[in-house]
Every structure is written in structure tokens, then in C-alpha cells.
Amino acid sequence: MHTADLGLPVDVPSTALFTDQYELTMLQAALRAGTAGRRSVFEVFTRRLPDGRRYGVLAGTGRVLDAVENFRFDPDVLRFLRERHIVDAETLDWLAQYRFSGDIWGYPEGEVYFPGSPVLRVEGTFGECVLLETVILSILNHDSAIAAAASRMSSAAGDRPLIEMGARRTHELAAVAAARSAYVGGFATTSDLAAGFRYNIPTVGTSAHAFTLLHDNEREAFRAQVDSLGADTTLLVDTYDVAEAVRTAVEVAGPGLGAVRIDSGDLLLVAHRVRQQLDELGATGTRIVVTSDLDEYAIASLAAAPVDAYGVGTQLVTGSGHPTASMVYKLVARAESGAAGDDAAPLVPVAKKSSGGKTSVGGRKWAARRLDSEGHAEAEVLGTGPVPASLADRQLLVQLVKGGEVVAREPLDAARDRHTAARANLPLSATQLSRGEPVIPTEYWHEGSGS
Amino acid sequence: MHTADLGLPVDVPSTALFTDQYELTMLQAALRAGTAGRRSVFEVFTRRLPDGRRYGVLAGTGRVLDAVENFRFDPDVLRFLRERHIVDAETLDWLAQYRFSGDIWGYPEGEVYFPGSPVLRVEGTFGECVLLETVILSILNHDSAIAAAASRMSSAAGDRPLIEMGARRTHELAAVAAARSAYVGGFATTSDLAAGFRYNIPTVGTSAHAFTLLHDNEREAFRAQVDSLGADTTLLVDTYDVAEAVRTAVEVAGPGLGAVRIDSGDLLLVAHRVRQQLDELGATGTRIVVTSDLDEYAIASLAAAPVDAYGVGTQLVTGSGHPTASMVYKLVARAESGAAGDDAAPLVPVAKKSSGGKTSVGGRKWAARRLDSEGHAEAEVLGTGPVPASLADRQLLVQLVKGGEVVAREPLDAARDRHTAARANLPLSATQLSRGEPVIPTEYWHEGSGS
The missing domain is CATH 3.20.20.70 (Aldolase class I)
Structure with a gap:
């Protein structure tokens, strides 16, 4: 078993308490309703870059993988949850057995990102995915905020x-x-x-x-x-x-x-x-x-x-x-009703729809970076459904976890080198320090949109 | 042995690596020069409050006490320092025996503070005190920044x-x-x-x-x-x-x-x-x-x-x-030259003096909060030497560590209650959200200054 790579000089057995209470109460309610097993897709993205910034820098992915791998509810934690009446006995039993068994895809660490970029996609049952929200966001929001500042300073x-x-x-x-x-x-x-x-x-x-x-x-x-x-x-x-x-x-x-x-x-x-x-x-x-x-x-x-x-x-x-990257972790698709537990059930795109802002685009997304004729990045293209042939070799998401197993560990220098390359591939104005819009636009691809 | 109270759901054996390398190289050079044993006084203070804020809120003191108590160099850490050639063999031997044996005084947690307030004072040999700089500042700078925002929100x-x-x-x-x-x-x-x-x-x-x-x-x-x-x-x-x-x-x-x-x-x-x-x-x-x-x-x-x-x-x-409180940890006094190791040697006030800003006031300081006729805070008074009788019962510093032993642990509710009381004792304008100067001035007391 790997230890949680929390940046500590010592080993830490679990990351499971770095979690907002509502993740656990949602699990409890879904278990009781029979919906906790519904296949679900969560995506991590930001609605906008910090004011005036031209690009974001994804960092923390390596720490996320360790956090997911070590997300376990040990007896001390279960006792705490029981004594404080945070969840019921059925949920405690479920948590005692918890181990993430789904898939995670994401932009590789050091890559740049733009508004809407699905920098991480977590797929599995609702119950197993919803629990990971808080710790994943903590890591990516903190680490990406620092990396973005570092990148501007280093350029x-x-x-x-x-x-x-x-x-x-x-x-x-x-x-x-x-x-x-x-x-x-x-x-x-x-x-x-x-x-x-x-x-x-x-x-x-x-x-x-x-x-x-x-x-x-x-x-x-x-x-x-x-x-x-x-x-x-x-x-x-x-x-x-x-x-x-x-x-x-x-x-x-x-x-x-x-x-x-x-x-x-x-x-x-x-x-x-x-x-x-x-x-x-x-x-x-x-x-x-x-x-x-x-x-x-x-x-x-x-x-x-x-x-x-x-x-x-x-x-x-x-x-x-900008001390935080304002990334969110949103349910974007789930199995059709009645299909709980059936991996083959069709996915329904979902999204918050109230008029008060904070809306997002539903559906399990792919992402690709379209290049111009000189080989520089021209647009961040996102879509659901099949990836158009013209973008097939420009896709950004790679598989990080497969069936609960981490499949994409890499040394930190790989992320550092990737960032240098990704930044160099942006239009030159990316590294101007003056305030501006994201240096390339985010486009949502639809059949026939020509990307 | 107490465990380090790092806010972790698990115990951590040591806080010694939460340290900037230069603390250790300074120790090495001072050991070799024979000056590491000079009795020294370091103070933690901020030169100014964040722009527009009326008062600061000290938080993290309880975590500092745990960090100091657990500041030890275990074999894994010593091996790292040796293999990376960070310090020499004599210094490694010294570190292996390290245990803070000095005294710490400070404002109690939850107290308000102002520019110059010596919110923590660390006394001992230069070597044992200098090592604690980084972790003490990390804790107080982070925790006090959050507490200040929390206080404004709660009012x-x-x-x-x-x-x-x-x-x-x-x-x-x-x-x-x-x-x-x-x-x-x-x-x-x-x-x-x-x-x-x-x-x-x-x-x-x-x-x-x-x-x-x-x-x-x-x-x-x-x-x-x-x-x-x-x-x-x-x-x-x-x-x-x-x-x-x-x-x-x-x-x-x-x-x-x-x-x-x-x-x-x-x-x-x-x-x-x-x-x-x-x-x-x-x-x-x-x-x-x-x-x-x-x-x-x-x-x-x-x-x-x-x-x-x-x-x-x-x-x-x-x-x-304002995500950090910009506190610094400065040597303000040390034993006279030639008096290394002699606890009775007179202390010499010291301070950086270059013209480029960042100057500070030397000398081991007391602090008191003077009240007006209605019992509200009127001034933060700092001084070296004897405390004037009029302020004797208004002193702010309490002893937290004595001869290396923590003597002032308290439940978190005590800090919370203290903050409520300290804020209520400030002039009413303290809780106005609009930008302004510190709500009470900081005065340096001199013999005959009338405080």
C-alpha cells in the first residue's frame, strides 16, 4: 500500500477525513433511496480564470492520485462518525469497506487549462465518487493557484x-x-x-x-x-x-x-x-x-x-x-433511472439550471486543443459524444486511474517539463503580464460546428 | 510525549522539517564560531496590518506550542540532512539532541493585536531559537489571517x-x-x-x-x-x-x-x-x-x-x-559578546538598520493595552525595561513555555471567548467594515512619556 503523499515528512494512513460532512450525508440518503449505486460522471473545471489571467496551470494531480488511493475509513474515523451521529449504521458499514473502484481521467499535471476545461473526470457509482469531492478540490484548487503564479513569475x-x-x-x-x-x-x-x-x-x-x-x-x-x-x-x-x-x-x-x-x-x-x-x-x-x-x-x-x-x-x-483556483466538482452525467448498478445503462447529462448563475454544461466531455497552421494552440475544444477526426490526436484527457488502480504515476520533473512545453505552445501573448482574456477561447463542439 | 497537533487526523512525530534551510546553515556557522549559545530574544510582530484593517486577531498559538514541543530531528530527517550535505557532522550531532529548553511568552490566543505588538517572544540560545522561526511564522501567519477575516464576518x-x-x-x-x-x-x-x-x-x-x-x-x-x-x-x-x-x-x-x-x-x-x-x-x-x-x-x-x-x-x-498576516520573527536582543552561555550576561538590543525599509525596534519588549476612562482600549503601549506602574495590570504577554515545558495549554473555547471579549473592549469603530487605520495607536513608552 502506498502512503498518502500529503507533503508530510511522515506517512499518513488516510485522507478520508479531508471531507465535507455533506458528502457523507448525501451518501447515506442515496444508500437508503437505492440511488447510491447509479453510475455517475463528475467533472472538475473552473467557470472562469482569475480576473485578467491568460491561462491556468493544472497542478496537484499527483497528490490527488495518492489521496484517492489512501481514501479509507479506519476504525478511529468510523468511531468518530458514529459517536457524533454523522451517519447511520448502514452507511458506516459501507464506509468501512470503501475503496474507490472507478476510473479517473484528467489533464496531465503541468498542462495549461481554460474556462470549462475538464481537468479531472471521476467515474464510478455516485457513492464512491461523491466522497472524493472535497479532497480533490482542496488539492487542485490550492496547487493550481500556486502553479499559475509560479508560471507567470518564471516566464x-x-x-x-x-x-x-x-x-x-x-x-x-x-x-x-x-x-x-x-x-x-x-x-x-x-x-x-x-x-x-x-x-x-x-x-x-x-x-x-x-x-x-x-x-x-x-x-x-x-x-x-x-x-x-x-x-x-x-x-x-x-x-x-x-x-x-x-x-x-x-x-x-x-x-x-x-x-x-x-x-x-x-x-x-x-x-x-x-x-x-x-x-x-x-x-x-x-x-x-x-x-x-x-x-x-x-x-x-x-x-x-x-x-x-x-x-x-x-x-x-x-x-x-489569487490564492485559490475556484475549480468545482460537478455531476455532469448519471445512469438512467432504474439502471442502478448496470454499467451498460445509458448516461443522462445533468446540470444545475436555476437562473442564479453557476450553471454548467452537462454531459461526459472530451477535450482537445486545436492548433493553428503554425502549430500553436488556437482553441480549447470541448464536446460530448464522438471526438471529431480532426481533433483525435489533440486530446487532452489521459487515464489516471483504472478500476481503482492508479495507472499514471510520473516523476515531478515530467510535470515541470510538460508545463514548459504547454506554455511555449500557447500564443505569444499568453506570457504578457498585463490583464486580458484567456489567451485562447473555449469552444463547445457540436456536430457540424466545423472544428 | 504529545503528538504534533497539526490539524491532522493522525499523529505526526515531528515538525522539524517545516523549516527553511537557512535556519540550519545559520546554526552550523554559529556553532563553529562559538556564538550559537548566546542568549537571544526573538519577537514575532507585524510592521503593519493589512491595508485598511482596524485590528489583527492572533490565532495559532495552541498549534505553535505543539509544534515546538514536537520539534525533533529523528533518524530519517538526520539521514536526509546528511545525504543532501545540508549541514556538517557537528551540526547533525547537535540536532540529534535538539529539544527547545527556553522560554516563550506571547499574547494569549484570540487576543487582538496591532502594528508592532510582540505577539510571541522566544528566548533561549541563538541556536535553539533560530530553528523555530519558520514553523512559528507559518502557523501564526496563516491562522491569524483566517481569524481576522472570521472576526470581521462574525461581527x-x-x-x-x-x-x-x-x-x-x-x-x-x-x-x-x-x-x-x-x-x-x-x-x-x-x-x-x-x-x-x-x-x-x-x-x-x-x-x-x-x-x-x-x-x-x-x-x-x-x-x-x-x-x-x-x-x-x-x-x-x-x-x-x-x-x-x-x-x-x-x-x-x-x-x-x-x-x-x-x-x-x-x-x-x-x-x-x-x-x-x-x-x-x-x-x-x-x-x-x-x-x-x-x-x-x-x-x-x-x-x-x-x-x-x-x-x-x-x-x-x-x-x-489578505491570506497571510505578514508577521516576522526578529532577533531583538542578545547577550553581550563574550558572555555566551552565561544566563546572567546583559542583553544588547539589536535591529536591522539599513535604509531600505524593514527596520524594527530592538530590545526585549513588554506590551500593555491602556484603557480610557470608560474602560475601552485606548492605546497599545510597548516598551523595554521596567513596566510603568500604571500599566502593570494591563500587560498582554503571558508565559506559554518555561524551560522548554508548555505551561499554558487551554481549550479552544477559551481562545474563542477571549476574542469576543477583546474585540468588545475595542472602540466601537473597530467593527466598522470600512477601511481605516488601526483602531488604536501603537505607542512606544519611554521614561517620562506619561503613559
Whole structure:
């Protein structure tokens, strides 16, 4: 049995409690009504991208697979549900035996998505699928929000590496998932040791202002750091006076000093001055790392500055203004009435229809990305029924779980590489930071619509 | 040994990896320089409140105490640090023996805070204190951001209960901590079963649109739900036509129907119509629950509507525009040079001094809340040195950890009650939702400043 890959440095036996109570009460009511076994199709999608964003980035799929695999109701959990009278005895018996046995399809991790894209499709009985809603949405909404911000930052940074250092600005376990998503979105390293431990992401870090303040003066602090970490370390030069610190740093470490870090002030101005000073001191190979409240716009504004790497914290782990991806998990089709348990029963498309908004398109959907004559993405095409021949080899959904078994595990680097490729395949305006519409439209395909 | 209270449904042996790498490399360099044993004082504070907010709400203190108590480097973690060459052998030996043995003082959980308030003060050797930075900030920054949003929502809701239902919009474990913080900030219940399991917060939930769509029509769905969950359940009435759904709901459940839930549309208008219809149908005791993308402003705008409870998701778990509290953990004082290991050595105040912003006030601080003649809070007064007699009984810091032992555990309800009392003691304008300055000023006390 695999352990739940929750980004924890320890194994967790179950993900079943990361669930809203109503999933269980719906199950109970459906069991009693005899409808819990109806074959059902749920899709995860977002009705819109965050305001002004040009594309979304799917992240968390690997964590979803682990969560589904470990979704079990152990005796402690069952006792809790019984003692709190959350569900009845029949439902508890059903839960004790629970194991997802259906199929899951989805966009592969790192892929881009647009409004309506069915980034995950969960198929099985109503009972077994409805239980997974909360944990699937938690993971995809969080991880995709971070990956989208990371992607914008990494395209703004170009070839310069990005360091994820936001652990202190978000929940301690969200931080681990955020480092993972940042890596998918193009970041190179993380400060978070748990992310290094759990996901093998390269970790970095040297010192903070506290280390300088611990010592009687900057020279003593720099000497202590260089003695211990070597001359190729990164010295933090903005505790007192930056110019004096840079001079001291090169005196202590020599011109082979690895890097200096600037964590405050007018980074554009200071980076230019520090570069000039380092060069004059012969430290031409010493890099400059900047780390002060950066977001994708600040990174872009430093493109012409002599900066070698960016460290990003708060704005990364909070999704740069959009901390959640607003994905929903909706029943889009179910077996015809009276056909419960019959896998061959025809599926009926279903959708909420009230006038108050939040409507969606029913039916089990395929998705394909149509390319223009130059091979760039031109439209996200969604449809029910047969896939038109022209789009057959552009389909986006791959099978992730088959009969309850995970069939599509992959290393995190695969998702990272896929994201780079998928983004490069979008129209050029995708990576403009300015606000705009989704960079390609979402089209619903109908017989004869010509796609 | 206590287990780490991470909001997990299972026990976690250690929190030591929820740490930025530089905490460990600073330790290594300080060990080598002979400065790791210098007595040090770190304080957690925020330089400013989120833009426009009138007060902050401290939450997460209880989780911090558990994290500190369980901050250990077990063999798996040490092996990881060794194999990745993150620290040297001497440091690994030191870490293997690590156990925080210092003192922690702080504002009690649920208390309000203002710019500069030293909401936590950690004292011990530099080495033992610096390691705790990341996990302490992760917890307080996340939990306090959620609690602040919860507090604004609960004051907007008045006596009407608030349901926390944001699990699906945030990381699955952040969700558990968010439910905990929401409870501290005044929410009554949560949808998140893990939060019920871990923190004994009352859980609620009945059904979603998927349950209605699973059935051939609304009547069948409502009947199935009432048959299983009883007439005092909450029926969701906005899948198709609201007026028809309300009629069907009362027909199926009878006038004793517990509640109806409205999850879309113009809530003000719809709530009035539904109330009138329910009353005409004799269901005068049936409550109305609304749950569509609410924040504190939407809640306030429904004050005159016949609404009985609010369910809040996205805006709660994302801090209603401010998903992190921007607290920092700063060395503010340390033993005089040459006095390493000597507990009696005088402390030297220290602070970053560069011109680029991010400066702070050095020195080990006390904090007190001065009251006006009517007993309302008038100023947050901070100082170093002796506490003036006039403020002696208004001090805010309490001892949480003494010689490494937690001395101030309390039930979550204590934090919740404290928050209600602390907020009520602020000037009335604190609970205005409009943007403004902190509702009381922060003053730094100097001998003769008259406080």
C-alpha cells in the first residue's frame, strides 16, 4: 500500500477525513433511496480564470492520485462518525469497506487549462465518487493557484533561476505543496526542507539578518559564515550599509564569493550599484540574489538589472492575488433511472439550471486543443459524444486511474517539463503580464460546428 | 510525549522539517564560531496590518506550542540532512539532541493585536531559537489571517451563526487549521470533518446540487433526503426553480422542515421571497441558510434580510483578500559578546538598520493595552525595561513555555471567548467594515512619556 503523499515528512494512513460532512450525508440518503449505486460522471473545471489571467496551470494531480488511493475509513474515523451521529449504521458499514473502484481521467499535471476545461473526470457509482469531492478540490484548487503564479513569475524571470521561499507565509503543510507547485511552474529550488525531503526538490539557504545581528559586527558575522559554509556562500548585505557590507564581504570571502543577497530597498538601483562595486573589487563572478516582496511584475521590472536569481515568498504562496483556483466538482452525467448498478445503462447529462448563475454544461466531455497552421494552440475544444477526426490526436484527457488502480504515476520533473512545453505552445501573448482574456477561447463542439 | 497537533487526523512525530534551510546553515556557522549559545530574544510582530484593517486577531498559538514541543530531528530527517550535505557532522550531532529548553511568552490566543505588538517572544540560545522561526511564522501567519477575516464576518453577522465551509478552496490541511481559526474568530460550525475530529468543532452538512441531479426530479431527491436525514434537515432549493423547490420541500418534509439553503442568485431578493413563501405554507419555523460567495460585506448587506445562517467558504479560507498576516520573527536582543552561555550576561538590543525599509525596534519588549476612562482600549503601549506602574495590570504577554515545558495549554473555547471579549473592549469603530487605520495607536513608552 502506498502512503498518502500529503507533503508530510511522515506517512499518513488516510485522507478520508479531508471531507465535507455533506458528502457523507448525501451518501447515506442515496444508500437508503437505492440511488447510491447509479453510475455517475463528475467533472472538475473552473467557470472562469482569475480576473485578467491568460491561462491556468493544472497542478496537484499527483497528490490527488495518492489521496484517492489512501481514501479509507479506519476504525478511529468510523468511531468518530458514529459517536457524533454523522451517519447511520448502514452507511458506516459501507464506509468501512470503501475503496474507490472507478476510473479517473484528467489533464496531465503541468498542462495549461481554460474556462470549462475538464481537468479531472471521476467515474464510478455516485457513492464512491461523491466522497472524493472535497479532497480533490482542496488539492487542485490550492496547487493550481500556486502553479499559475509560479508560471507567470518564471516566464517573467526568463533564464534566471527562481527560489521558492514562502514557507513562513502560509500553513506549514500548504507550504510543502506550494514548493511542489512552484517547481511544476518553473521554480528551480526551495527553502523548504520538507519539500526537499518529500519531493526531492533542490533546497537552498544560507543566512538571515539575525545571523549578522548575533555577532558584534558584520565582519565577524561574514567571517563566521564563510569559515563554515565556504567562500561560495551567499552573504546578506543589507543589515546596515550595503556598500560597506559588499566591501567587507569581498574582503572576508575573497573575489570568489558565491553571491550577495539584497533583501530591501530599491532593488533596481541597489543591484546596479552592487554589481559595479563587485566588479571593481574583482568579484566579477559573484552573483546577486534579490528577495524583497517580489511578484511577477517586480521580477519583470528587474529584467534589465544585473540580477542573477530571484527569491520569492509571499506572493508565490498566496497565488499572487489569487490564492485559490475556484475549480468545482460537478455531476455532469448519471445512469438512467432504474439502471442502478448496470454499467451498460445509458448516461443522462445533468446540470444545475436555476437562473442564479453557476450553471454548467452537462454531459461526459472530451477535450482537445486545436492548433493553428503554425502549430500553436488556437482553441480549447470541448464536446460530448464522438471526438471529431480532426481533433483525435489533440486530446487532452489521459487515464489516471483504472478500476481503482492508479495507472499514471510520473516523476515531478515530467510535470515541470510538460508545463514548459504547454506554455511555449500557447500564443505569444499568453506570457504578457498585463490583464486580458484567456489567451485562447473555449469552444463547445457540436456536430457540424466545423472544428 | 504529545503528538504534533497539526490539524491532522493522525499523529505526526515531528515538525522539524517545516523549516527553511537557512535556519540550519545559520546554526552550523554559529556553532563553529562559538556564538550559537548566546542568549537571544526573538519577537514575532507585524510592521503593519493589512491595508485598511482596524485590528489583527492572533490565532495559532495552541498549534505553535505543539509544534515546538514536537520539534525533533529523528533518524530519517538526520539521514536526509546528511545525504543532501545540508549541514556538517557537528551540526547533525547537535540536532540529534535538539529539544527547545527556553522560554516563550506571547499574547494569549484570540487576543487582538496591532502594528508592532510582540505577539510571541522566544528566548533561549541563538541556536535553539533560530530553528523555530519558520514553523512559528507559518502557523501564526496563516491562522491569524483566517481569524481576522472570521472576526470581521462574525461581527457583520451579529447573532446569526456562521458555518465554515471553505475546505475545498484551500490546501486540505490548511483547511483544518482554517476551521480552527474560524472558530476562534466567532464561527459556530464547520463542514470539515477533520476539524471536527481534531478540534471537536461542531460539524454540519446535508446535501449539494449533485444529490438533486442524481435523482429524476427534485421531489424524489427531497424525499430521499428527508427519509434518511429527517424533516429537520436542510434542503437545497436552487437547482432548478426556487419557488417550485420551496413548495415541493414543504410538501415533502411538512411545515416542520428544518431549513432551506440558497446557494446562488440575488440572495437579498430571494431570501425575502422564500421567507414569504415559507410563511404562507405554514413553515414559519423553517430557517433560511445562504451560502453563495459570501464575505463580510455581503453578510452585512444581508443584515435586514430574513436570513438565519451564513455559510462562508472561499473568502474565509483566503483571509478575505489578505491570506497571510505578514508577521516576522526578529532577533531583538542578545547577550553581550563574550558572555555566551552565561544566563546572567546583559542583553544588547539589536535591529536591522539599513535604509531600505524593514527596520524594527530592538530590545526585549513588554506590551500593555491602556484603557480610557470608560474602560475601552485606548492605546497599545510597548516598551523595554521596567513596566510603568500604571500599566502593570494591563500587560498582554503571558508565559506559554518555561524551560522548554508548555505551561499554558487551554481549550479552544477559551481562545474563542477571549476574542469576543477583546474585540468588545475595542472602540466601537473597530467593527466598522470600512477601511481605516488601526483602531488604536501603537505607542512606544519611554521614561517620562506619561503613559
